Amino acid sequence: MTVSEQNDMAGWPPEGTVFPVSHIDLAVLPGEHPFHLRELTAVRENWAREVHANPALFDGRMVFQHHVSIWDGVVKGEAYIAPFSTFLWWRKQRAQGGFHLFAFAVAISSDGALIAIRMAPHTANPGQVYCAAGSMDESDIVDGHCDVEGNMRREVLEETGLDLDDAVVEPGYYGTHLNRSVTLFRIFRFPWTAEDMLRRIEAHMLVSEEDEVDGAVAIRSADPSAHHYSAAMLPILAWYFGGDK
Numbered sequence: 498m499t500v501s502e503q504n505d506m507a508g509w510p511p512e513g514t515v516f517p518v519s520h521i522d523l524a525v526l527p528g529e530h531p532f533h534l535r536e537l538t539a540v541r542e543n544w545a546r547e548v549h550a551n552p553a554l555f556d557g558r559m560v561f562q563h564h565v566s567i568w569d570g571v572v573k574g575e576a577y578i579a580p581f582s583t584f585l586w587w588r589k590q591r592a593q594g595g596f597h598l599f600a601f602a603v604a605i606s607s608d609g610a611l612i613a614i615r616m617a618p619h620t621a622n623p624g625q626v627y628c629a630a631g632s633m634d635e636s637d638i639v640d641g642h643c644d645v646e647g648n649m650r651r652e653v654l655e656e657t658g659l660d661l662d663d664a665v666v667e668p669g670y671y672g673t674h675l676n677r678s679v680t681l682f683r684i685f686r687f688p689w690t691a692e693d694m695l696r697r698i699e700a701h702m703l704v705s706e707e708d709e710v711d712g713a714v715a716i717r718s719a720d721p722s723a724h725h726y727s728a729a730m731l732p733i734l735a736w737y738f739g740g741d742k
Contacts (some may be wrong), residue, residue: 506566525577548616559610560635562576600645601680658700664685719738
């Protein structure tokens with residue numbers, strides 16, 4: 498890591514740890530993301546390769562962070578709307594000048610299982626298991642800022658059919674980060690058993706136009722080998738099932 502990259506993340510909690518979040522302020526600025534402008538040729542060349550390998554990919558527009566700071570529980574960011582193709586190219590190198598920030602609604606069943614989804618083979622994260630979530634986009638912007646709670650509600654409803662209004666939400670957010678990727682999350686406790694929740698999600702998949710989800714799983718331990726987890730899930734599982742909560 499270069500000196501400038503260290504300064505870019507000065508004061509952040511250690512990677513892979515879970516920390517309480519007291520305030521979130523994620524501004525979305527007008528104009529083009531500097532990384533997108535700098536890497537435009539490479540973005541287009543990489544996208545051609547990505548689509549050749551996976552024609553199902555869609556180059557939608559998403560919120561892509563430019564600056565993020567984490568200090569004393571406060572998460573602040575400045576982002577731009579950028580094509581998904583730009584994010585994919587950035588993800589291959591995790592270059593300075595960009596951060597990926599997203600939110601997990603951690604769904605907990607009445608019998609203590611963490612309910613997650615498995616991504617379909619044609620997606621950008623094939624086979625990975627993580628909490629129902631998606632990158633923030635233009636529909637998640639309210640008064641020039643990211644609506645984190647709104648993003649979680651929309652994504653969970655679209656992917657699982659579960660309504661976060663049916664859950665009891667625990668106070669406060671938490672965060673974790675790894676390799677310039679920041680996860681914000683909150684605990685939602687549902688009144689149904691894991692078996693009931695999986696059945697509800699399976700029924701939703703039969704009628705939903707959403708085709709990115711390949712199934713749902715009930716997680717009952719922090720064992721990192723139990724599923725093909727997204728890296729973002731591992732600190733959360735260790736924290737939740739390891740007794741640190």
